[in-house]
Amino acid sequence: MQNPKKWIRVIGFDDGPFRHSEKGETILVGVIIRAKEYLDGVVSAKITVDGLDVTEKIIYLVNRPKFASQIQLIILNSIAFAGFNLADIKEINKKTGKPVIAVVRKEPDGEKFRNAASKLPDYKERLRIIERAGEVKKADVDGKTLYFQSAGIPDEDAVVMLKRTRKRSAIPEPVRMAHIIASGIIDGVSRGRA
Structure with a gap:
């Protein structure tokens, strides 16, 4: 991504709350903003808890005609959604033509993450995505320290x-807003930190 601009349109994704003990679905919310200032749009889809459908849902939402030509960067709240529904950032980049950043506040424990993923169906596919x-x-x-x-x-960009996309917290504003919206839809009130 050459010469990152101040006012580019960015989409940030986060999932809604869910119960680990219950299989089912939760919501995936994408918030489109112009850098960190203006809310331009919201998209959403249902994703499966511990499924493998988040990659295709993100690709579909980003490639929708209304926003496809406007979005210049995709930011995810980690690669893990709805438990271990893992987003393949390379596939998302390939199928959308947009750069992708997956960001978290805490340093991931790679070994613990891989061990947990290995207990699920299709674990070889999940490990491949990781x-x-x-x-x-x-x-x-x-x-503030973030991990991505x-x-x-390129890493520098x-x-x-x-x-450039953060405003009130270390987490980029579109991801923070997606978190607030997703939790508000599922629980009836927003909660927690992205």
Whole structure:
């Protein structure tokens, strides 16, 4: 991503709350903003708890005609949605043509993550997605530490975009807003931190 611009349109994704003990669905919400200032749109879909459908749902939502030409960057709240419904960031980048950044507040425990994934159906596919996501990198975002994986964007540009898209917290604003909206829809009131 050459010369990251201040006012690009970014979509951030997060999932809604769910019960680990109950299989079923939760909501996936995408919020489109212009950098960190203006809300331009919201998209949503249902995803399966511990399923393998989040990648195709993100691709579908980003490629919808209304927003496809406008969105220039995709930011995910980690690669894990609805439990272990893992987003393949390389596939999302390939099928949308947009750079992808998956970001989290806490450093992931790779071994623990792989062990948990290995207990689920289709564990080989899940492990493949984890490996394809690549190395987890550390970023200093205005004095706060974030961890990220990316596809289709150099690390330096990813860090610049993490800084340019944050407003009230270390987490990029579209991801923070997606979290608030998703939890509000599922629980009737927003809660927690993205």
